Each structure stands twice: as structure tokens, then as C-alpha cells.
Amino acid sequence: MEPNRFERLAPTPTYQRVAEAIENDILGGKLQPGDRIGTEADLVRQFGVNRSTVREGIRLLEQGGLIRRDQSRRLYVSLPRYNRLATRVSRALVLHQVTFREVWEAAMTLEAATAEAAAARATAEDIAALEDNLARMAGITDHQAFCEADSDFHALLARVSKNRVLELAREPVGLLFTPTLKMIMDQVASAGPRNLEAHRHLIEACRSHDPATARDWMRRHIADWRRGFEIAGKSLDDPIERTFAAHLGLPGAYR
């Protein structure tokens, strides 16, 4: 058989072109975040297509986070939320059956860099927020709540790093870690205290603006997680279980 000489010839569906047209105006700066987009009827008029078609196009943008509806359901331009993006990335990783080893290795890199940057740039306010989280966490006995607080701590630290690229890159890894930490805590008694100790040292490193120490403690912290994972009898080379993904889907993934 002949090799492929020609591209597939497929006209772009109208609803996609509607979405692209609006997206281009947003990316091009003609529409700023916060700007209102017309009503569906307006778009029908402007694009000269049916309302159903407009609505399908809007769904695409809405799902991509570029536009949103306020409580009155009117459309306006919006900034995609990190949260949503991170959720999608996490889900994709799970569906691609990445292993814990991959996640762990990435966490080692990303969390360490985050901690380093955070230590370099933490303000007094930042440190207060971290302290606050630590205090709250120390008082929690419920494992689930503890894990969520831990997750918050790392997200907070990423915020403190003042590097939004790192912050966003780290987020999916954090989402995948949290449910496993719960599992570890259920089986390894020392996990909680060690966790708190690491956080304490991380805050201390931030306070003294000591990136090297922050990095060091974070690496220890992540290494601890791995040890706990193995003690709990899990293999690093197993793909992440689907059950962890269910936790990622709901609720309001499309809100």
C-alpha cells in the first residue's frame, strides 16, 4: 500500500470554530479576564449559527476554564484555575498508569525545589501561615483530616515559593500523594510524628532563610514517605490504583 501522501481532509466542526474564535480573542488580549461575553443570543447573532451550536462551543471553553458563568449564569472571561488543571493532570497520570516510583521521583525534585525557593522568599506573613497550619495539624487525630492538612501545608509552601510554575507543576504530585499518605498513616504509627517534625524543620528553615536546609529536610520528608509506603507493603513499581482517581473526579470537576 502507498504510504500516506495526504492529510486527512476534515472541515472543523462549527462548534469548535466558535470556541476557537472566542479563545483567540482571549489569548490575544482582546477579551480580558472579567470581561463579559455576550448572551447566547448575542453570539448566535454574531456568529450566525444556531444556539445549540453556540452552546456546544461554550461548553468547550467553559470546561477549559477560559470562561465561566457567574451566579446569574452570564458568561465572562476567567483565568483557568490551577486546581482544575492539576486535577486533570493527576487524572491523566492515573489513567496512564504511572507508577509510584515515577511520582515519587518527581516529588523529590519538585518539592525540594519548592522548599528551596520558599525558604529564600518567605515573608513573616508566610511563616505565620505555615505555623498556623502546623499548629492545626498537631491537634488533629483523624487520619483523613491530618492528610488534608498535610496537603495544605505543601500547597502553602508552594505558594510561599512565589513561583507559580513550580506551584502548578507540583500540584498534581501533591494530589496523588495525599491519599497514599492516609494509607500509610493507617498502618505506620510513626508516620504522623515524623511528618510534623519535618514540617517543623521546614518552617524553621524558612524563618532563617536557609534554602539548603529546607531542601535537605524536604528530601528527607519525601524519603520518609517512600519508606512508609514500603513498610505498608506496597510496591513502588505498581501503577497508581484507580481508586485514588475516584477521589480526584468529584465533585464539581465541571463547575
Place this chain on the structure above:
Amino acid sequence: MEPNRFERLAPTPTYQRVAEAIENDILGGKLQPGDRIGTEADLVRQFGVNRSTVREGIRLLEQGGLIRRDQSRRLYVSLPRYNRLATRVSRALVLHQVTFREVWEAAMTLEAATAEAAAARATAEDIAALEDNLARMAGITDHQAFCEADSDFHALLARVSKNRVLELAREPVGLLFTPTLKMIMDQVASAGPRNLEAHRHLIEACRSHDPATARDWMRRHIADWRRGFEIAGKSLDDPIERTFAAHLGLPGAYR
């Protein structure tokens, strides 16, 4: 007025619930990638809603990459593509007006970790692919094509790292780097040769399975980029220009 004591009580629109229902089956493993989803008429029957509603729900999943249509336009479950996710993340970063400094810092971390892992795990085949890219790149004079080949090299190296979490985390950074490299090459004559030299050393480090050297050269490589950037007269603390995002949107962001 009282502060908000209760959540806003809003029923989830039907089209979202359609999307969530299908998504749950996918995340729960009841639907595997490759499985066909019924026709729209089937879904209409199963969910007991109107076809327009089904279609709006389908758009959400389609845009999220969880389902796709083959050339016959029938629906089937699919794995979200890295490419698409990375594009969305990059766009979000641009819209959030992250600075080059943030991107650069993240690249330093991510690319270095990627190179390290790649050097540790490269097979003979991997190295051949990298060599191939290098040879091709050495023969290119057009700046645009050169930059694209450079982008391919880094993507390839990430593939070689055999860590899909790192690979995916790195991708958006790569997308943001590429257009700036073009700009640098247009103004700094030495950029091309230095680029090639770094790639050559990285391949060499992969061949001798020397992660430390790979890391080192990658850091130098990224540092070079920064120097070029500054020589070209740009400030690291400026937000990434929107024009770079236009390059990210098209074409077929929704295909």
C-alpha cells in the same frame, strides 16, 4: 448581613451530570480506553434526556480528552494526551502572567532532573534517537526549524527519562521556552553552536550513564538560555508576552 453560612443551593445541570456519569465509569475502570461508547441515541435512551443535553455533556468530556471520536465520529474512551494537557497548562501560565524568571527557575529544576534520569536509563535505541535529532539539528540553518528541533530534543530526553510525571511536568515549560529561543537566536549569533554543544554533551552523558554530568550540562544549557535572554535585552521579570500564547492556541486545540 450574616456571613455565608450555607453553600449556594444549585442543582447540577443535567449536561454536567451526564458528563460526570460517563467520567465516573471511565475513572472507575468500567470503561477502558478504546471501549466504544454508545451512539448519541443510545445515551439519550439510557440517560433519559434530550439529545442536545447529551451532546453538551459529550463536549465536556471530549474537551477533557477522556473521550474522542474516531474518523467515523463514533465515540470511544481515550487517554488524555500529554500534549493537550501541556498546552492548556502553558496557556494558563501565560494568562496568569508568570514571569520568565519563574519559568526559568522551574526549567532549571525540571530539565536537570529529567536529564539526570535520562542518563541513568537511556538505552542504545534512545541514544540513537537523540543522535539522530542532533544530526538533523546540526544541518538546520532556519531559526524556526532549529528551535523546533531543539524542542523535540528536550521532549525526547524527557521520554528517555522514563518518568512520565517529570515528562508531563516539563512539557509546559518546554512550550514556553521554544518561542523565546527563536528570539534569542535571531539576536545572539553564538546561541546555535552553544546549543548544539550542550546537546552533544548531554548525549554523551547518556551514553556513559553519567547522571551527574548530564545534570551539570543541562544546568549549564539552561543557564545559557538565560544569558542569551538577557543579552537579547529582555528582562526576566517581565511577564511572558501574550504573543507567545497565540502560538499555543492553534491549530486544533479542540481536536
Place this chain on the structure above:
DNA sequence: AAATCGACTTTGTCGGATAAACCGACAGGC
């Protein structure tokens, strides 16, 4: 000025319709 009310607007969902594209099968020509 604040609360209230009613007309108007907009969205979410629905039922139905048409043209075009796709698929599979089948017949005829080489």
C-alpha cells in the same frame, strides 16, 4: 432610602427535522 413587585431577559432542557458523512453489502468489470 429600603423593601416589594411585576415585566422582561436569559438559560436549561426539550421535541423534532434535515443534510451530509459514514458503514457495510452487493454487483459489475478487469
Place this chain on the structure above:
DNA sequence: GCCTGTCGGTTTATCCGACAAAGTCGATTT
């Protein structure tokens, strides 16, 4: 046997029209 043209049945993309619920907004009342 392989290729091509044709035909009917499916499925999708788009359109039209309609209606109830929820939101908006200005006029009215307190």
C-alpha cells in the same frame, strides 16, 4: 480475486421552535 460504483441504513452536525425556571431591572410602595 481485486477494484470500483452504487444503494440503503445509521449516525452526526446543525438548525428551528418552544417553554419553564431563574435571574435582572426598573417602577412602586412603604
